[in-house]
Amino acid sequence: MPKLDRIRISGYKSIRDLDVPLKNQNILIGANGAGKSNIISLFSLLNQMAEGRLRYAVGKAGGLRSILYYGPTKTRHIDIELAFGEIGYACSWEMAEDDGIIFREERAGFLDHGSDERPYGQPAGRQDGQQDDRKPSPDFLESGHRETKLITFAKEPHPEPDWQVSRQLLSSMKSWRAYHFNDTGADSPIKAIEQINDNMYLRSNGSNLAPFLYYLKKVHEEQYNRIRDMVRLIFPRFDDFNLRPMVENTTLIRLEWRERDSDYPFLAHQLSDSILRFICLATVLLQPNPPDLILIDEPELGLHPSAIQVLAALIGSASHRTQVIVATQSAVILDRFEPEDVIVVDRLNGETTARRLDTDELESWLSEYSLSELWEMNIFGGKSSP
Incomplete structure (x- = not known):
């Protein structure tokens, strides 16, 4: 198709x-609302x-x-x-x-x-x-x-x-x-016990993260290892996921993990919200058979700047395999892409407008400023009106 x-x-x-x-790469930037x-x-x-x-x-x-x-x-x-x-x-x-x-x-x-x-x-x-x-x-x-x-x-x-x-x-x-991983609180479905065979695709809220990672480890080990390595990159204490069917019911599984130099299994609620959100995002962007279109709304929320740098690179890499639309207000993500990848979203006279940037129009500015600096200066829109 x-x-x-x-x-x-x-x-x-x-x-x-x-x-x-x-x-293939579509970065939506714009003010809240x-x-x-x-x-x-x-x-x-x-x-x-x-x-x-x-x-x-x-x-x-x-x-x-x-x-x-x-x-x-x-x-x-x-x-x-x-x-x-x-x-x-x-x-x-x-x-x-x-x-x-x-x-x-x-x-x-x-x-x-x-x-x-x-x-x-x-x-x-x-x-x-x-x-x-x-x-x-x-x-x-x-x-x-x-x-x-x-x-x-x-x-x-x-x-x-x-x-x-x-x-x-x-x-x-x-x-x-369209993936939304904003719910990473105590009652988050990502932290719940799930059916081990719920692994055809990663659900939009990440609720089947554990069975999906378990499936990847069994069937797509290369992609699984890349996800694990990305988590290690932004969370050095992390060693690996501890994915196994539950002893009392082998049709169920939950997300567990362990630290380096330890075999003690930690549960998902012992991960910070930002790390858990990053795990979900890395899984989306590195999955072996991505959907025809991946949509993510403000993936940078709660992430450390160094994690956003890794995330931006993963978004760019994923766009070589499928089509990606990301809505963001992150300068770090914006600077990872070319002007032609960016769609500026504004609200004018009560209605939403959108236009793709043109490198030629910004050529004189880009010789001195980064794309995010031009955005902060409101050169091409996408910022709140004063």
Whole structure:
């Protein structure tokens, strides 16, 4: 599946209309409240849609009226367009009579770059204008439904390219992961006892960190060793994880670790919150089979500057294997990347805006200042207004 080249969003939360080109490395910078988290949350919503849980996810967010741009009196629907090379997907959501969510329209297929009016193909039908009794092409995936029709079309055993597009889109969006490791307190799911076979992928909140690391140690030892070595780099007392099925129930496992020159097993709650968060982030960025898209919101929170340096390098390395979107306010992370990797997010007149930096525009400044210094000076935006 080609990488996601562009996303267009309108009517969602603080986003009135946003058109963002994407690369493998995408560093979102901006002040608090600019809308970085809103951009990332939309990808999470699309992931839930691909899993057939759109209604649940929207309901949990407070209903569609809660995520419409300035509410239903100002905005009637949310429109989304995605471009993956020559493959396109578009959908539009509006409120149903019961305050739930309904699709105004949904389309998928090969992009028609020669037409701005219908970029994702026309509804199926005969060229003479008469109704066709064949099954509809997935170019037009119908309207009035409450969950994506990609799931329905992906199940159809048709070999034609248009039908395969639905499968590819669904598979890619299902793999997207927006990771949040802010909950590292006493009751954090990362510290809980988990099923040892919950290891297909690292969950967004890190709750299955122990079984996932156990799986990596057994099946992908090279990647496991790299994760361990990164933890040693920022926490020199750390020797290794102590991963083993629980004696009283071998279907369960919990996160344990040990120090250098000791065989005493420590538990996850004996790690600092920042170290535990770094372990999760290193696991995300070094996992052997990453999702098609990794999204991380402010990964630098709580980390020591030296750990952020390592984290920035891991983000850059991961982007060679998959697509990464990181929202940050870290000068350390910003300086690790080129201007073309950076998307400046601002809030202007109440709406979120985003634009990618251009090295040529900043050439005279970059000869004397670092990218983070220019950001602090508010040369290209992304800072709070005075």
